[in-house]
Amino acid sequence: MADNRVVCSRNEKMICNEAALQRLEYPRLRALLAGQTQSEPGYLLAEQLLPFVDQAVVEKALTEVDEAAGWLLDGQSPSLGGCWDLTLLLKSVQAEGSLIGVDDLLKVAQSLRVMEDCRLWFKTSPQKPLVCQLAVEMTALPELQRRLQESIDSKGGLLDSASFELGDLRYQIRQSRSRIKQQLDHLLTGDHSSSLFQERLITIRNNRYVVPLKSDCRGQIKGFVQDESASGQTLYLEPSQVLEGNNRLQQLVREEQREERRILLQLAGLVRRDSAILGKNQTLLGRIDLRFAAARLSQSYQGCRPELVDESIIELKQTRHPLLMEVEGRFDLSAAVAVDILLKEGCQALVISGPNTGGKSVALKTLGLLLLMVRSGLHIPCAPGSRFHLYRYLYVDIGDEQSIEESLSTFSGHLLKLREILAQADEETLVLLDEAGTGTDPAEGAALIQSVLD
Template sequence: PPWGALPDVRPSLERCRVPEAILEGAELVTLVPLIEASNRLRAYGRGAAPVAPRLAVRFRHLPSLTPLHDLLSRSLTPEGTLTDEASPRLRSIRRKIKEQRAQIVKVLEALFHSQGAEAAFQDRYVTIRHGRYVVPVRAEALPRVKGIVHDRSQSGATLFVEPERAVELNNDLVQAVREEEAECLRILQALTNEVSAALPELDMLVEGIGELDLIFARAEMADRMKATEPEIDAGRTIALSGARHPLLLAQSWKEPGRPVVPVDLHLDADQPLLLVTGPNAGGKTVALKTLGLLALMAQAGCHLPVEEGSRLPTFSRLFAVIGDDQSVAENLSTFSAFVKQVKELLADVDDRSLVLLDELGAGTDPDEGAALAQAILEDLQVRGALVMATTHLEPLKAFASTHAGARNASVEFDGERLAPTFRLLYDRPGQSYALTIAARLGLPDRLIDRAHSHRSTQAKNLQELLARLDQEARQSADRAAEAERRESQAAALLGRAQKEVEAAQAKAKEILARAKAEAQTLLADIKRKVAEEWERLKSEERSKRALEATRKRLAEVAPPAPGQPARTMVLTPSWRDKLRESVRMPEKTDVPEELMLIGKTTDEGRDLVEKYLDDAFLAGRHSVRLVHGKGTGVLRKAVHELLAVHPLVESFRPGNPNEGGGGATVVELKVD
């Protein structure tokens, strides 16, 4: 849409609500582009009506405020200075000031040509000090130039003197300037009053443009992200397939070499607790934030960067405990800050809440932290909330594997590349790969080896088991991907075969249609010849038997359907009566013969005329009269331009003396 550059006028409108407030010209002039945008957007909405009727209604409801726009445009320059057209008195005062200044300069410049001027004046120019015109006089020559000293140079060698002969002229100029200031203040007050009177329409305009801007911004964002409309689940199921974080998408637009890896996010009433584990920098927190951000976007009416068919419910509350909120000033450690936040969310959580917890159980003793985290998860499950949490604690992985209502997930780690893939894998816990990542980041091998020697046998066995499961899962995923690829190829082959069958069927239909057309042409030719024979026999007045035989030849043969017996239909002279159809025209509704447009703006007039012509046409009126008055002729010109291209108008003409003369236009409609 043609928004244009729209300043924020809300602060000015708020100031306008204060009694006896006077807006500056720079504030008032900001309303001009806003009102111009309203007119452009209303015209844009009329063009968008066929494809977006509901959106067009929003454009149509924007107020035009044309009189206020014309007043402000006439009274103010684009910079906010009052123009001479703001009032006749201001124009007169400014003309007087201009003439007064010219007279003062003329008088003072005459001094430079007087006797002794060379010795008296430091330089030959007229300047202004404290609002009064003065000349530069040498300090030692002051006695020779009678007047008032208003200023001196930094060295003291030059005095800026207002000569006696210029005092009265300067006084008149100062008085005129004060009159100008008073008139400007009066005009600004009047303009502010006009704006104040239009505040309801201006508020509606600001709100309407803001809503439209939001709608188009959401649409532009959805188009850029290739987003889809999610289904709103009436229950408590989150099923987001191929979800991508919007900020990562925006980053990928700038860096095409860094594509965003989509994740699948699933929670429901049967398994409301999702516990995500895996290595650091593997994408756990990103998956957590992706769910939170997409949930908020959905509730704001935005499309989401997910695959078709994704769905999620609406939430009464969304809680996120993400990041380290430790505070030295508030004497809070990482763990203390976590407990404080959990305490606050437990006070408000309900069965329509979404809770996101990052690094659950961290910041304290692992055993106690895991126990507290498990208790928190169990309490949230009882309250009916949907919960997604990340952790590195082994007891919580075991809890998610054995507890009804909880589910494990992990971010995948490629053991061969020693790097995360950022994919989210369900129903199996992940390893932290702390030592592997530390080695990849350059920690000395001796430290890595010593760390391995300190690990317990049970931990080593568990890591090997999880690594083996990861490897098997990747192999299964590869096999599934290969099967899916082959299935896709088979589907493509089947699709091509289906298209070939459809093309053959279409060709057969085309041949059959052409044969039918040729048969119809042949049948029409036979009918014509039989009709000629019939006329000839009638003219020769053959016998009744011959006439009857000819009548039988007039039978119209209808091609039978395959497998059906042939049927004949004898045409008689009354066949036309049997084929007649009566068409009933709509009854006239109560539409007046004339439309009064006097006092309307051109935009209002065009809208009224379009609706009136539609109503008059449907009512069956042959002619109508549009009363627009004479005035400046602007409204009449706009009406005639509309009539010249209107599809329902046969012709139009100025009214006769008894029809309103040049102040009215008579329109003939294409009713027949």
């Protein structure tokens, strides 16, 4: 039978298939972890988190979480909010001559500030080797940061300081508008002309300054009618006195637009030049954010790092199912009963028996989810001194396996699952079976499970 262990985006085999992740509610755990992040890159990493295959990677991630938890205990943590995921933006700007909108440039500027603040925070904070090394690997981009700071305001607009030419053009535009408004205001308030207008109002039609002339006063003031009201009672007149001023204003506005485009192209070129560094910095900051999120999650359910052992041993003391403790977004330790799960060295099977609703399935799911958590670099809710073997593979047969589409009964579904497990399981495999002999005669089901255990 083909190996159905799912393949992740890096073409690395995972420890279990997607169905097992769903049965053990791993996506829900990821959502809780994502809720503890501060940045968009960190949030995306949490949402996409999968158990690591390499044990060295697992232990490094756990150590980074240990370091982050140490900072939190001291009341310290970097502020990482305001950093955006720039992945698509950086891809879109790779072509020469690509343009980046002002809103996206603002995101780059905000992300740069967060990255630089993060880098400096670790530089001045008590040293913890692994997480600090992530910050050390971040590269400052002073030129790009300065140019964006000079060019983009906090609302996503181009500043006058973006270039001398832009500042000068905008000054001329303000002066032109002021002169036009003065001329129109003088016309609206003049002794001989004020009665010709519907109201004392200067407005814009077709990008030109106009005044509201009464329709029955047409021809009494020289100018061009740019528009009229729906009722036909008002004509929006551009008096001849401001014709030249409006023309000059339109010319200045077009020059402003050309200068703005030139600046945006220049800034896009700088982002394109530094795109590789920006991408690397984003990845490093996202990882830092993920580790601090894991530390905050650990604090919320009083988690710790179990001792990882080479022997096939499980000694989980006073452990709880983390999702059972979550109540309306907060963790309540009293909401889940603590249990000890012990599997001594040399013991290859653990049978959990008891009455219905006694917690047998919860214990199995707890063990499976805790393995996924440790392999994901997360602390688990257990007492200090707990020991755990980092099993390489995980198989789960929990719940009803029947399939109407494939004409499988509950018992047939379990049989197929067991056949798959027996064909692939080895000494590095953790197998969780929950009532796998159900759906048939109790004696036959018991005999089946006994043969599997043997």
